[in-house]
Amino acid sequence: MRKLIGILLLLIIALGIALSLKEIPFGITKTIIGDHFINKGIEETGAVNIVTSVVVGYRAFDTLGEITILFTATIGLGALFGIYKKKKVNLEIEPPSLIVFTGTRFLFPILILTGTYIIIHGHLTPGGGFQGGAIIASAFLLMYLGCKGKRINENLSKVVEALGGLTFVALGIVGLITGKDFLFNFLSKGEPAALLSAGIIPIIYIAIGLKVGSELAGIIDNLIEKSK
């Protein structure tokens, strides 16, 4: 009965969506705002990667809000699991095999390096703070899998996370003082496609990278600590 009602409901929704999607042809049109970003993006923000200029240039304030969602989710997870950290149940965990251990030691620096590269070149090549931060967090996940017993320094990760968020907000306030808007791009835009270009965009992306990396690593740390 429940399945029947579910399928019926989904069929009604599917009909409505199909009728409205008929008006949107696939692969032909672009939004007006998207056209503007592509044609004017380089001269207005200085970033060669248009997606980056949208994420931390035109919609930087929106990104600040999304980072806040990430922060809230991490805080919620920490609050749920942090209470029970006192009573530890010591289960004997089998140590990882030699292959996993050696592979971890080999891959960990490479992953950190790749993540850093992707964060720093966010305004030039595909990538940026979110992607690079996820790669750095995956390096820490590998560390938890490969070297049992090792943990990230919790206080240091919190400091790095707070530093990332503070840099973002501080840059916004400096823009408010020097220019007229919050997150105004007050540094020189430089010439396009150079590493030091696009004003505050690379700095904001580095801050986002630090924040995302340390937050995702913190989530992994909380979940693994819980499973022990």
Add this chain to the structure above:
Amino acid sequence: MNFLSENIYYIGAFSLIFIGLYIVLVKKNLIKVIIGFSILDTGIYLFLITLGYITDGTAPIFSKSGLIADKMVDPVPQALVLTAIVIGVAVLALAISLAVKLYEHYGTLNLRKIKEQKW
């Protein structure tokens, strides 16, 4: 057949969305419901990216000279999905941690057996 090949991306994205919705509506196990939400997420990302696609388009990055601006795909949906994926991971972790807490409290993950829940 023509209809299918022209709209295959929309059909794929909405198949994922409807599979996710069906799991959320019908399944009893809380973990399965969370997996359903995750599948729903993936479908939405695909749909947003599909909306911005242009036939034979290139990535919206002026990495070398000679790239035509008219041939680039829409950057706005990509920027939205980029942040949404990372947030999706964090929210998924929060949902799983809530499920763990529920299991510790009630001893079951069956949503019909948890009395305070109306599902």
